[in-house]
Every structure is written in C-alpha cells, then in structure tokens.
Amino acid sequence: MITMKDIVREGHPALTKVSEEVELPLSTANKDLLQEMIQFLKNSQNEEIAKKYDLRAGVGLAAPQLGINKKLMAIYFQDENGKLYEYGLANPKVVSHSVGKAYLSGGEGCLSVDRHVEGYVPRHARITLRATDMDNNPVSLRLKGYPSIVFQHEVDHLNGIMFYDHINKDNPFEVPENARPIE
Numbered sequence: 001m002i003t004m005k006d007i008v009r010e011g012h013p014a015l016t017k018v019s020e021e022v023e024l025p026l027s028t029a030n031k032d033l034l035q036e037m038i039q040f041l042k043n044s045q046n047e048e049i050a051k052k053y054d055l056r057a058g059v060g061l062a063a064p065q066l067g068i069n070k071k072l073m074a075i076y077f078q079d080e081n082g083k084l085y086e087y088g089l090a091n092p093k094v095v096s097h098s099v100g101k102a103y104l105s106g107g108e109g110c111l112s113v114d115r116h117v118e119g120y121v122p123r124h125a126r127i128t129l130r131a132t133d134m135d136n137n138p139v140s141l142r143l144k145g146y147p148s149i150v151f152q153h154e155v156d157h158l159n160g161i162m163f164y165d166h167i168n169k170d171n172p173f174e175v176p177e178n179a180r181p182i183e
C-alpha cells in the first residue's frame with residue numbers, strides 16, 4: 001500500500017519534470033498503479049487508517065509524486081453537494097478553459113510540500129478536461145469550482161508545475177484579474 005514515505009517531497013527532480021504520456025490501452029501495471037493511487041486517497045480520508053499509517057488526508061495524487069514520471073493521476077473526494085469524484089486518469093489534457101480565473105480563498109497546499117506557502121493560486125475558473133480512464137474509456141469532464149481547482153493542481157504535477165509557481169511573488173494575496181474566490 002502507498003504511504004507517505006512513498007511520496008517524494010519538493011526538491012525531488014520528478015516534481016519538476018514533464019511526465020511522459022502512457023501507452024494506450026493501459027497496461028495492467030499502469031491500471032494497478034492508478035488503483036493503488038486511488039486507494040491511497042481513500043485510506044487517507046479514513047480516520048482509522050490515516051491515523052494508523054500517519055497519512056495526510058488527500059484529494060488528489062499524481063504519479064510524479066511517487067517518483068514516476070508518467071501522465072497518470074488519481075482523484076478522490078466529494079464536493080459540497082456530496083457528488084463523488086473518483087477517477088484514475090491517463091494522459092489528461094485541459095482542452096478548453098474559461099477566460100475567468102478562480103482561486104481557493106485559503107490558498108493551496110500539496111502532499112509533496114511539507115511547509116505552508118501562503119498566497120492565492122490563480123487558476124482557470126472552468127475547464128474541459130479530456131483523458132482516458134482506467135477502463136480505457138475516453139472521458140470529457142466539464143469542471144468548475146473546487147473540483148476544477150483539484151484537477152488543475154494534479155494536471156500541473158504532470159507538467160512539472162507546483163502550485164506556488166502560480167503565486168504572485170510581489171503580492172501573494174493580490175486578487176488576480178477577473179478572478180473569483182472559492183471558499
């Protein structure tokens with residue numbers, strides 16, 4: 001099972017590399033990896049298991065965070081309406097996005113960053129994301145709000161981008177042009 005010791009931390013080269021697209025249809029190995037990544041997120045949100053294995057509660061995980069530079073990412077969380085987002089995705093791509101921006105009013109963190117980095121992380125408010133899921137089906141997701149932020153955070157990892165790369169150096173809490181806060 002994946003635990004925190006398997007998650008590489010900032011400074012590790014895998015986090016700043018552009019990852020490779022994976023061959024389709026997904027190999028058994030890549031399917032198993034996506035399944036393990038989703039299981040980590042589920043475990044991390046289970047109080048008992050998280051306590052037993054000292055896991056940080058995570059909503060998304062990208063393969064580079066395991067030192068694996070493949071375009072594979074896992075998402076697991078429920079939005080404020082209780083809608084479950086459970087995805088193991090290969091070769092995700094943001095194919096279109098809104099002009100408008102959005103940011104989490106509390107800023108962002110990262111399972112690979114063991115420090116608090118303050119400031120707003122401006123992202124696209126709405127995106128359309130295309131990928132292949134674990135059953136080798138093409139998926140096209142139209143996302144907004146918190147889900148849009150989570151997916152963008154993970155896709156960034158596949159391109160070697162960390163959340164703090166988006167924070168305005170001169171004024172971390174500057175509200176980006178036509179951006180809206182997500183509470």
Ligand SMILES: CC(C)(C)[C@H](NC(=O)Nc1cc(F)cc(F)c1)C(=O)N(CC(=O)NO)CC1CCCC1
Nearest residue numbers: 045056057058059060061108109110111149150153
């Ligand atoms: C870095 C961490 C603070 C652990 C962050 N969790 C989070 O934002 N909140 C959270 C977690 C839960 F499990 C349940 C819940 F309701 C809320 C997170 O998982 N990530 C994912 C990550 O590091 N991926 O590489 C960071 C988030 C920042 C914005 C989107 C994802």
Ligand SMILES: [Zn+2]
Nearest residue numbers: 109110111112
């Ligand atoms: Zn992260």
